[in-house]
Amino acid sequence: MLDLAILGLLQEAPMHGYEIRKELATKLGAIRAAISYGTLYPTLKRLHGAGLISEAGETAPDAEQVPPLTSRRGRVVYEITAEGKERFADLIAQTGPDAYDDASFGVHFAFFARTDRATRLRILEGRRRRMEERREGLRDVLARATERLDAYTLELQRHGLDACEREVRWLEELIASERSGRPPATSAGPGSTTTPSSEPRPQEQDRP
Amino acid sequence: MLDLAILGLLQEAPMHGYEIRKELATKLGAIRAAISYGTLYPTLKRLHGAGLISEAGETAPDAEQVPPLTSRRGRVVYEITAEGKERFADLIAQTGPDAYDDASFGVHFAFFARTDRATRLRILEGRRRRMEERREGLRDVLARATERLDAYTLELQRHGLDACEREVRWLEELIASERSGRPPATSAGPGSTTTPSSEPRPQEQDRP
């Protein structure tokens, strides 16, 4: 989940921890709160240990001789490795049931620009299915348990049901969009090539 | 978070683990998936150790003499203790920043029927504040970062912003409702409308 997000971000540019957190906070702002450092640093260490990312220099060209008592720590810049890119491709294409959870779906969606259309469609449809099930569950409760639950609990269910239905409709539009080959409805965006980077630039969305 | 939910549920009736999970699943269905057993049982053990809940009989009135090799385990029914009720009252009245997180707010709201009006208002307003902040953050990103983010990420932000605005409006209605002394707008509720006063007014619904 987090691995996917970090790998995806580092594919755009090398970064250090603090930067990763900020970028992820804006990229995933709609989905979840900023990722905690208590998660981030151990994760980076783990990914590094697994050879999926590597430390890139930046530790002051000369001063290398001594780790002084007051260890001049300095920032650690990570970049993605070839294995990391492979891993990212695996993870992004994974369409198991996990990919339809709230959090996981959000991350997958946020990297749709790096996902091929078939996978995008599979994920959108899986998510829609998931939301339809949740919707049915809520409708059942509202239909059958009106007597058993207090007014506040019912109001909560109603609000949840509303959000649910809304998301299903949203997904439906996106699916239709994908099928017709259109990019997601950019309401007012310039819609230009979003990545000026020199990256491999995999499957891009705008293409009739 | 979980403590609060369990304590709140057990205040309505003694229950065993499996039952707690099911009840919570319907009561909190709009908020979160069913709670995992890997969380539930350790939590029950912890609450029991802390004296907040106690094991109630139900282990077959007579057969008490021997724990046979194939230990007839049987279900363990828990009930809330006096300390447990106290603890629940403390937790429910807690209006620290934690109470405005998605999950935590949902649980608090689900037990509003056991919460006094002043606390309800404080929580609703705190949550509204929280959502307004999130909304501003999303608007900022959408206004400033249109060039930096790809079309899918932007679409995600737009959808998140929409959900955010919607929840703010929902909260506003609820706050107005509370202030005017009305119960939450029960779309088709029969109703002990007009809760006679603003006293705690614990649960009312019986029905075996």
Next chain:
DNA sequence: GTGACGATGTATCGGGCCGATACATCGCAC
């Protein structure tokens, strides 16, 4: 009658992620 099966029921384990906390550096205002 028996045996397969799904619902009910309790429990543990490894691991992801969080919040709190600690510490160090840097730029800038005052």
Next chain:
DNA sequence: GTGCGATGTATCGGCCCGATACATCGTCAC
């Protein structure tokens, strides 16, 4: 020249999850 907020890395205890294991019960097919 110093205080202070932003930048930056790191650890620790603890909540919660998914996977897994195991036992009992009713019921329906055969």
